[in-house]
Amino acid sequence: MRNKRDIRLTSRPGRAAVLAFHLCLSLASGRAVAQASRPAEAAPSPSASPAQPIAPAPAGPSAVVNENHPIVVAGVGLIGGSKDRAWLKLQSAPKTFKGKPIDPNYIGGPIVVDMPMVRGGETYRLYTPKGVVGSGTGSKVAFQVDGAGNEFHRVKIKPAAKGTPKWLFAINGDWDAIPRPLKTTKKGYAIDVDGDGREETIRVRTTQEKLANAGASGQGESDAEAQSQNNTKVVTFTLEMNGKSSRLMQLTVDGTYTEQYQVAAIDLNGDGWLEFVFTTGGHNDSLEVVDVARGKPETVLSTYSGD
Ligand SMILES: [Ca+2]
Ligand SMILES: [Ca+2]
Numbered sequence: 001m002r003n004k005r006d007i008r009l010t011s012r013p014g015r016a017a018v019l020a021f022h023l024c025l026s027l028a029s030g031r032a033v034a035q036a037s038r039p040a041e042a043a044p045s046p047s048a049s050p051a052q053p054i055a056p057a058p059a060g061p062s063a064v065v066n067e068n069h070p071i072v073v074a075g076v077g078l079i080g081g082s083k084d085r086a087w088l089k090l091q092s093a094p095k096t097f098k099g100k101p102i103d104p105n106y107i108g109g110p111i112v113v114d115m116p117m118v119r120g121g122e123t124y125r126l127y128t129p130k131g132v133v134g135s136g137t138g139s140k141v142a143f144q145v146d147g148a149g150n151e152f153h154r155v156k157i158k159p160a161a162k163g164t165p166k167w168l169f170a171i172n173g174d175w176d177a178i179p180r181p182l183k184t185t186k187k188g189y190a191i192d193v194d195g196d197g198r199e200e201t202i203r204v205r206t207t208q209e210k211l212a213n214a215g216a217s218g219q220g221e222s223d224a225e226a227q228s229q230n231n232t233k234v235v236t237f238t239l240e241m242n243g244k245s246s247r248l249m250q251l252t253v254d255g256t257y258t259e260q261y262q263v264a265a266i267d268l269n270g271d272g273w274l275e276f277v278f279t280t281g282g283h284n285d286s287l288e289v290v291d292v293a294r295g296k297p298e299t300v301l302s303t304y305s306g307d
Pocket of ligand 2: 266275
């Protein structure tokens, strides 16, 4: 069984080129491994003020909103959704092909599937990390499973975003998903997570991983593995909020199997709290959405593709 945290598994080509996608917004997803969902009622911590009213973002009066608010990420694809602010896992989303449920052992595709989370025709707002950059209409889901068991849920959105944004989120919802920017600071990042007017700090700490066999030429160990062990760094993200610190995420970056990572802060479920989205790219790709609205960081949606 694969462990999505184990990022030294494969020699598949990196996804950097996919992340740097261009005008055509063809979106595919890795296997969804949503780990937890939370109740429909968002529960801000008692010490925080309620989130500020959300400013409207342009989408137009004719916007088609699905109550399951699908979320599509460029280079990754459909990652899940939310209903009444509760997270909806892609993994557990039912889907059918020609009226019949998809065989759990299905390999192949792409096939256009029917699923409640994405019916086709939804209006998406398109965001870079700085804010909304446009809107478009999404297709149904083209579903594909490769030989390594990676599931892909492609959603095409037209018109595509202009330019070559490094990051793009497409959300079917009527809220402004990036009401406050993620700022880079000496410590790491700063952002007002809950909208109470006070910025929180995200401290970033990078350490060289100490491995027992680092630098040694282990038996049966490939050159790439030995090299990656020597270059491996562990990056830890800690949220400082309301006088307490909590670990948001820890990423292992070895420069070979995981070449780079990205961090974004975006309100994917419309509750006024910003989630943190961490992605890694390289031979394997992963994405994790961390929600802090319940007082402690919780990974609510995630995807992985590799082999
Ligand atoms: Ca705050
Ligand atoms: Ca949120």
